[in-house]
Amino acid sequence: MIGKLTGRIDYRASDHILIDVRGVGYIVYCSDRTLAALPGAGQVCALFTDLVVREDLMQLFGFPTLAEKEWHRLLMSVQGVGAKASLAILGTLGTDGVSRAIALGDWNAVKAAKGIGPKIAQRIVLDLKDKAPTVMAMGGTVAQALGTAEAEGDAQVIEPVAVAAPVSTAQADALSALGNLGYGPSDAAAAVAQAAGDAPDADTPGLIRAALKLLAPSG
Numbered sequence: 001m002i003g004k005l006t007g008r009i010d011y012r013a014s015d016h017i018l019i020d021v022r023g024v025g026y027i028v029y030c031s032d033r034t035l036a037a038l039p040g041a042g043q044v045c046a047l048f049t050d051l052v053v054r055e056d057l058m059q060l061f062g063f064p065t066l067a068e069k070e071w072h073r074l075l076m077s078v079q080g081v082g083a084k085a086s087l088a089i090l091g092t093l094g095t096d097g098v099s100r101a102i103a104l105g106d107w108n109a110v111k112a113a114k115g116i117g118p119k120i121a122q123r124i125v126l127d128l129k130d131k132a133p134t135v136m137a138m139g140g141t142v143a144q145a146l147g148t149a150e151a152e153g154d155a156q157v158i159e160p161v162a163v164a165a166p167v168s169t170a171q172a173d174a175l176s177a178l179g180n181l182g183y184g185p186s187d188a189a190a191a192v193a194q195a196a197g198d199a200p201d202a203d204t205p206g207l208i209r210a211a212l213k214l215l216a217p218s219g
Contacts, residue, residue, distance in 0.1 A: 001051055002026075002049050002051050002060060003048065003049060004046070004047070004048050004049060005019050005021055005026055005028065005046070005047055005049055005060075005062070006021065006044070006045075006046040007019040007020050007021035007022070007026070007044065007045070008020045008042065008043065008044050008045075009038065009039065009040070009041050009042065009043055009044075009045055010025060010041065011041055012035065012038070012040070012041060015029055015030070015035070015087075016028060016029045016030065017030065017035070017038065017045075017062075019045065019047075026060055027059075027060065028047060028049060028060045028061065028062035029059060029060065029061050029062065029083070029087065030047070030061070030062045030063075030087070031087040031088070031090045031091030032087075032091035033090065033091045033092075033094055034047075034062065034063065034064055034068075034090075034091070037064070047062035047063060047064060048062070048063045048064070048065070048066055048068075048069045049061065049062050049063070049069075050063070050069055050072060050073060052083060059083065061083060061087070065095065067095045067135055067136075068090060068095045070135050071086075071090060071095055071098050071099075071135055072086050072087070072090060074128055074131055074135065075089060075090075075098075075124065075128070077127075078120075078123055078124050078127045078128065079123065079127075080120050080123065081120060081124065084115070085113070085115055085116060085120070088113040088114045088115055088116065089110060089113040089116060089124075091113070092112055092113040092114070093109060093110070093112070093113065095135075096196075097109065098110075099132055099135065099136045099189075099193060100193040100194075100196070100197055101125070102124070102125050102128050102129055102132045103129070103132045103133075103136065103186070103189040103190045103192070103193035104190050104193055104194060105125050105129065105190070106125070107121040107122045107124070107125045108121070110124050110125060129186055130185065130186050132185075132186070132189045133175055133179075133185035133186065133188060133189040134185075136171060136172065136175060136189055136192070136193070169204075170196075170202065170203050170204040170206075170207055171192050171193075171196050171207060173204040174192045174195075174204055174207040174208050174211060175188055175189060175192050177204070177208050178191065178192065178208065178211060178212075178215075183215060187215060188211070188215075191210075191211035191212075191214040191215050192207060192211050194211075194214055195207050195210035195211045195214060198210065
């Protein structure tokens with residue numbers, strides 16, 4: 001299994017790039033959001049990858065963070081969602097947007113992705129709602145997870161791809177704290193997602209306080 005590639009971009013296409021890794025070229029398909037954030041041809045990049053193997057083809061898909069890679073795999077686990085649909089959703093919403101939409105049950109946000117109809121959007125939200133907290137607690141870039149690296153024969157440090165930020169540490173810590181207080185994963189994820197949407201710059205204590213208010217019984 002090819003899990004990560006570091007190399008120089010030979011060329012860019014509308015839906016993929018060719019990465020030269022020590023003389024071997026890998027075609028890697030990416031979302032529009034990831035492609036827009038990647039450097040130009042001749043520059044170095046690093047991506048987490050997921051290899052899809054079928055009888056008639058093998059394809060590599062690239063992601064700037066482990067969280068995005070995991071969302072891709074989860075989205076593809078939903079009946080009727082293939083790699084193209086998954087990349088369309090991630091390209092439209094980003095990891096943070098996907099996490100928030102699923103945690104809040106907002107299938108209209110998912111439906112905004114190209115080629116995603118209302119039935120598929122609703123199925124995605126229903127099937128993945130209980131899995132959202134686990135992925136929301138993930139984050140980081142290739143460089144953060146694996147350490148910075150250098151291309152062979154080149155001293156240029158590989159910078160992490162700057163795509164939509166993964167779920168923040170504050171959100172992950174808030175999820176953990178709510179779990180320790182006995183709240184269910186789905187309820188905690190929905191509350192944290194809403195709190196983060198209302199106050200994107202909130203720190204961990206602020207998110208916890210806001211989420212607790214949302215989780216408090218009404219009346």
